[in-house]
Amino acid sequence: xxxxxxxxxxxxxxxxxxxxxxxxxxxxxxxxxxxxxxxxxxxxxxxxxxxxxxxxxxxxxxxxxxxxxxxxxxxxxxxxxxxxxxxxxxxxxxxxxxxxxxxxxxxxxxxxxxxxxxxxxxxxxxxxxxxxxxxxxxxxxxxxxxxxxxxxxxxxxxxxxxxxxxxxxxxxxxxxxxxxxxxxxxxxxxxxxxxxxxxxxxxxxxxxxxxxxxxxxxxxxxxxxxxxxxxxxxxxxxxxxxxxxxxxxxxxxxxxxxxxxxxxxxxxxxxxxxxxxxxxxxxxxxxxxxxxxxxxxxxxxxxxxxxxxxxxxxxxxxxxxxxxxxxxxxxxxxxxxxxxxxxxxxxxxxxxxxxxxxxxxxxxxxxxxxxxxxxxxxxxxxxxxxxxxxxxxxxxxxxxxxxxxxxxxxxxxxxxxxxxxxxxxxxxxxxxxxxxxxxxxxxxxxxxxxxxxxxxxxxx
Numbered sequence: 001x002x003x004x005x006x007x008x009x010x011x012x013x014x015x016x017x018x019x020x021x022x023x024x025x026x027x028x029x030x031x032x033x034x035x036x037x038x039x040x041x042x043x044x045x046x047x048x049x050x051x052x053x054x055x056x057x058x059x060x061x062x063x064x065x066x067x068x069x070x071x072x073x074x075x076x077x078x079x080x081x082x083x084x085x086x087x088x089x090x091x092x093x094x095x096x097x098x099x100x101x102x103x104x105x106x107x108x109x110x111x112x113x114x115x116x117x118x119x120x121x122x123x124x125x126x127x128x129x130x131x132x133x134x135x136x137x138x139x140x141x142x143x144x145x146x147x148x149x150x151x152x153x154x155x156x157x158x159x160x161x162x163x164x165x166x167x168x169x170x171x172x173x174x175x176x177x178x179x180x181x182x183x184x185x186x187x188x189x190x191x192x193x194x195x196x197x198x199x200x201x202x203x204x205x206x207x208x209x210x211x212x213x214x215x216x217x218x219x220x221x222x223x224x225x226x227x228x229x230x231x232x233x234x235x236x237x238x239x240x241x242x243x244x245x246x247x248x249x250x251x252x253x254x255x256x257x258x259x260x261x262x263x264x265x266x267x268x269x270x271x272x273x274x275x276x277x278x279x280x281x282x283x284x285x286x287x288x289x290x291x292x293x294x295x296x297x298x299x300x301x302x303x304x305x306x307x308x309x310x311x312x313x314x315x316x317x318x319x320x321x322x323x324x325x326x327x328x329x330x331x332x333x334x335x336x337x338x339x340x341x342x343x344x345x346x347x348x349x350x351x352x353x354x355x356x357x358x359x360x361x362x363x364x365x366x367x368x369x370x371x372x373x374x375x376x377x378x379x380x381x382x383x384x385x386x387x388x389x390x391x392x393x394x395x396x397x398x399x400x401x402x403x404x405x406x407x408x409x410x411x412x413x414x415x416x417x418x419x420x421x422x423x424x425x426x427x428x429x430x431x432x433x434x435x436x437x438x439x440x441x442x443x444x445x446x447x448x449x450x451x452x453x454x455x456x457x458x459x460x
Contacts, residue, residue: 046214048126049077050142053119056133057085057109060094062259063133067098073139076146081122083115112207112230113223114457120217121362121460128217132208134259135162136178138185144254145211148199156220156246157212157238159205160254168202169250181257188255198252205248207234209256216246219313221363224286226454232279239287242300243450244312286451288419315366317450319417320410321385321396322426323356326364327458331356333381335396336411338370342378355427357452360460385431392433393443398423399435406432413446422451 018026052070056063063082070080080098084091084105095101104118116130127146141160149158163173175181220240227233238248316337318324324332324339331354332339373381385396392399397409398417406417408428423429426449 045124046126047077047079047124049079050127050129050146050211051079051081051119051123051125052129052131053081053083053116053123054131054133055083055085055112055115055119056087056091058087058089058091059133060087060089060091063091064094066131066133066135066137067101069136069138071100073137074142076142078142079123079125081119083118085109085111085115109229110457111225111228113225113227113233116207116233117222117225117455117457117460120222123214123217126214128212128214130207130210132258135209136181136257136259138182138189138256140189140191141185141254141256142211144189144191144195145251147195148249148251148254149211149213151196151199152247154245154247155249156216156241156244157205157210158249158251159211160209160256161250161252162209162256162258164258164260165206165208167204167206168200169206171255178257185255185257189253191253195253200250200252202248202250203242204235204238205250207237208258210234216241218362218366219244221314221453222360222455222460224453225456226282226286227279229275231276232283236283236286240314240450243448285421286419288421312447313366314450314453315363317447318367319408319415319426319428319449321381322428323354324359324364325356326359326361327455327460328361331378332359332364333373333378334367335381336370337368339364339367340370340381341372343372343374357426358455359452360455362460392435393439396431397433398428398431399440400432401435401437401440407440408449409443410446412443414440414443415446415449417449418451422449425452 054063054066067080070078078100080101082091082095082101082103084103086106086108092103092105095103102122104122106115106118110118119130120128127149129142129145145158145160149155159169161169161171164170173181173184175184220237223233224236227236241248318334320335322334324334326332331342333342334340391397393409395409395411398406399409400406406420406423407414408417409415417423417428420429423432
């Protein structure tokens, strides 16, 4: 006992000899390390419920109204993830009393796509729901959406009907203000065996309220952060879902109220028009289409030809003999369905003569790891690329037909490349050789090479 007391006395003496600032630093580092270890261990755990992701920016009162409705009318297990884009109206403080809310705060406004991506990274639910902060949910809303989503593995996403939205999801409602809204919704959303008769397949869902499985989210990847503020990022996502052979469904027996376009309406009209035009141009350049062209139909026909019963993920539609990089500064060489990490320091891109595309940690984990290369091994891979240009149908080569169609040769398959923009971003344009259709006839068609998703957030 005396020895223990002596040891405790010595420990206290040693602690007292350490300056308070140093003790604070040591405690902070120890706590941070424990938190990091716990976070990594818990990162991939799954919650048997729905993760509701709500981006918000300076709309505290709307958000609190939205949360109150979720709390009052949601009986299924759920968690709420609020992604605050640097609000200055007291949003963060107002959320402290909500037990089921997990909060992420951006220092600056990253727009809808950036905020959704933070929420997708944090989501633990077996199903994931994206929701605008100006949505008021109603009785049976989530149960009816889940019934529709779970009715078939071919369904990629489900959306409700509402009072205010563009397209097929808008319905006529008998109320004007909010008075009588919940009474109308309770009758409209009544659960019955006939509810499935009000489900409808559609070509487009709007992202104001969107339900998907966790598996579909992970196969599709993150939202493209090249879309500024908002608009067209959900169209991009819908197209990527449909290219997997997945269906989009409207649950006609699930009504929610939508106030509508609050964030976009707050913009100056000139600024709004600039953003809309820029995002439309970004969308068309990425997918190679103008509104009067039937390119979407051609893309979906391509998907029908190239997808099997299980479809394909974004990671399966990356090019071969191309470079990628992670948020941690590592470079990877993509080939034969694997990723090979290049043991080179960050900033070596020019030295290695690489044009690389940033991939998220989640996407990289879906690609089997093929091993680690030295810079010398990477250089030899570059030499093999140069040598393959001598054979236009060699592995990794890129060919263009007289009508402008592009293909990459991958292990004896011809893989359609959707746009010249795609070859530019992946660094494949310098490999393009001309070819005739008959030269490719003997090669079976493989999975397409998709344009990359632009990621700006460092933590994805």
